[in-house]
Amino acid sequence: MSAIDNLSTYFMKFPGIGTRQAKRFVYFLLAQDPRFVAALAHEIALLKKSIAQCTMCFRFYPHLGGGSICDVCTSDTDTATLLVVEKDTDFESVRRSGSYAGKYFILGGTIPVLERDPASKIRIRELLSRIEQGAADGLSEVILALSANPEGDFTREYVAKTLEPVLSQLGITLTTLGRGLSTGTELEYSDGDTLRHALKNRG
Numbered sequence: 001m002s003a004i005d006n007l008s009t010y011f012m013k014f015p016g017i018g019t020r021q022a023k024r025f026v027y028f029l030l031a032q033d034p035r036f037v038a039a040l041a042h043e044i045a046l047l048k049k050s051i052a053q054c055t056m057c058f059r060f061y062p063h064l065g066g067g068s069i070c071d072v073c074t075s076d077t078d079t080a081t082l083l084v085v086e087k088d089t090d091f092e093s094v095r096r097s098g099s100y101a102g103k104y105f106i107l108g109g110t111i112p113v114l115e116r117d118p119a120s121k122i123r124i125r126e127l128l129s130r131i132e133q134g135a136a137d138g139l140s141e142v143i144l145a146l147s148a149n150p151e152g153d154f155t156r157e158y159v160a161k162t163l164e165p166v167l168s169q170l171g172i173t174l175t176t177l178g179r180g181l182s183t184g185t186e187l188e189y190s191d192g193d194t195l196r197h198a199l200k201n202r203g
């Protein structure tokens with residue numbers, strides 16, 4: 001295996017990247033200035049050192065030393081609502097829209113339809129304990145903000161069903177994003193207005 005093949009193998013592990021695209025990335029790098037490649041390698045090496053995963057919401061955040069909980073979880077903003085999103089980029093879209101001021105939880109994926117072991121695909125146990133923890137802090141509503149596609153729907157149903165006993169016991173409401181998100185929409189591609197509308201019309 002040449003260095004071209006070796007590096008391609010790594011790129012092929014990226015989401016949505018196939019053999020041909022992986023090769024294109026490698027040839028792109030070969031055509032670049034050595035400083036570009038060195039800077040990229042440096043940033044990759046730095047990534048794991050400078051970014052940590054929050055133990056409360058599970059998002060990745062710039063770790064400036066100190067605790068293992070991110071700035072959003074430790075801020076004294078609204079603790080009554082918990083917005084559950086699939087991934088970090090969805091969190092970023094909602095943050096950017098400025099339409100939500102509460103807490104977040106990153107589910108870590110969606111469940112493929114017909115999956116036999118749904119609990120292995122998402123952070124459902126972690127979400128349950130986050131909710132129990134939140135109840136002591138005035139949590140009154142959990143909002144499911146998942147993509148409007150078959151996997152998102154399947155995941156929403158599974159999460160709702162699994163959380164139901166705990167939520168009703170704690171007197172916490174479960175809502176989902178309004179139909180402002182059209183079918184097939186991925187949350188991360190929704191613009192600020194759409195997100196604001198969907199949040200306002202949750203139910």
Ligand SMILES: [Zn+2]
Pocket residue numbers: 054055056057058059069070071072073074
């Ligand atoms: Zn956090």
